Structure formats: C-alpha cells, structure tokens
Amino acid sequence: SYVLTQPPSVSVAPGKTARITCGGNNIGSKSVHWYQQKPGQAPVLVVYDDSDRPSGIPERFSGSNSGNTATLTISRVEAGDEADYYCQVWDSNSDHPYVFGTGTKVTVL
C-alpha cells in the first residue's frame, strides 16, 4: 500500500515560516490534503487538492506538490499554529483509499 512519510517534528519561531514535508512515491501525481490537529480536538482540513484552502483557513497556510514531495507552508507563524499536521492522499487504485502521513508536530518556540 501507499506510504506517506513526514518528519516527526518541526520547530519554528513566531513570525517565521514553517515547512512540513510529506514524502511519497511520485506523490506529485496525486492530490494531497493537509489536516491540523490540536490536543484533544478532531482534525481540521487546512489545505486540499495540494494548495486550496477551505473557507475560514488563513492565507498563511499554503501547499505545493511536485515529484516525490508535497509541502505545507505556514507563513508568519503564530502561537496558535502549534499542532500536529497530517498529510493525506486518496489512493484511487486501492481498496485502502485514505492514506495518512505519519504526522508532524509543529512547535512554536
């Protein structure tokens, strides 16, 4: 089955830019979606289809996808962005359609 790999942690100072990677075999050929999860809460979709944002998600959240790596970028990081972030793809050729990444803990210094 398809595997998505993320770094376990990323640290960033307030006001700086955080980049979270999601690696997968030829992931650039798939659409990647990103979720934010704060402690004790359900995940929230922050980016879908590589780079689109749902209503209500700040423009500071952006995404890109090419080759074997997708990236979620958080610009002008705020304390409230501290959370776990997961990438996800829909594997249309599988009977295991939803594949989640391993997750990245973003710490705001």
Place this chain on the structure above:
Amino acid sequence: EVQLVESGGGLVQPGESLRLSCSASGFNFSIYEMTWVRQAPGKGLEWVSYISSGGSIIYYADSVKGRFTISRDNAKNSLFLQMNSLRAEDTAVYYCCYGDYVYYLDYWGQGTLVTVSS
C-alpha cells in the same frame, strides 16, 4: 450546520464487542460516502473503514478486516461500526468523517474513545 456525533465508546475487555454509532445532521447524509478514522493514544491518524453512499461498496483496513463491520441507515442518517474480537491495539478515539468530495475529509465528529483492557 453539519454535525457528526459519535457514541457507543467505552471500556471493554479483550475479545469483547462494541458497536459505535454516528448520528449525522445538517447535510444530505444519503448521498455521501462515510468513513471511520481512529487515533490511538499519542499516535497518528489511521483510516479504518469506508462505505459508499448506498452501502454497496465497503473497504476495511487490514488491521480490522474480518473483525469490524461498517454499515449505515440512510433513513435514520446514521453510520455504524460493529467491532468484534477487540484487541488492546484497537484502543483509540474513533472519528466519523466525510467530505463534500470523497478525496478528502471536510467534516469530523468529536470522536468516541474505545478502550480495550483487562
């Protein structure tokens, strides 16, 4: 407003069964695919099961295949997960989810905790 409310979680012993329910409101439940996702304590998200809008297409993660059964009642706007032969490794928060497009999950319930322990 979309609402997904899970129920049925609790503490059970290994080998026992539990049935989770998800009550949906605020959208046309009968035309959307539904999904269960779980999260073990301190761990990442794990997809568990998927059911098509009419219930004719069903998928399971290898870790639960043969033990869990997903079903839905479109007349009652409800999704279910029958969990049999529970194991300690099934301990997790179970989320009911769906998306306006099947490829991603826009909406999540608050989750229900299942603890399997002797």
